[in-house]
Amino acid sequence: MSGVAEERAAAFAAAWDEVVAGLSGRYSLSLRSMAGREGEREASAPHYAASTIKLPVLAGWYADRAEGRSEAFGAVLVHDRFAGATGDSFTLSQADDQDDQTWSCLGGEADVGWLAERMVVASGNLATDLLVERLGIDSARRCLNRAGLADQ
Secondary structure (H helix, E strand, O other): OOOOHHHHHHHHHHHHHHHHOOOOOOOEEEEEEEOEEEEEEEEOOOOOOOHHHHOOOOOOHHHHHHHHOHHHOOOOEEOOEEEOOOEEEEEOOOHOOOHHHOOOOOOOEEHHHHHHHHHHHHHOHHHHHHHHHHHHHOOOOOOOHHHOOOOO
């Protein structure tokens, strides 16, 4: 690494540490330009997937609607038990979610557009999992592929 690059990396690290100092939780950053990776801090740290997938799910939902995909419209039954990626099932806990409005619909139906709003505006984990179940994870993957982020 050249002297200038080392100075930039040190300045980046110091600025990042200043921003997250005193905050609770885990924070990661991967800074990239068209020339490649510029810097990162804990870029490989694990994070709860519902927090990192919300924007691709939202963009996928918008794209699916524009393409007229039927799963991007209508209502879904609100439930808290889902099939996991490994084939096992899991149950969400309302205590781990900040979106009580979606939980108040448990056992009833909710419009997918309203769920998309709750997913982003209230960071709703139940809304996220309901949308991923309805749209399929490939909806988010198509969005990431179109953005050139297939390997991220």
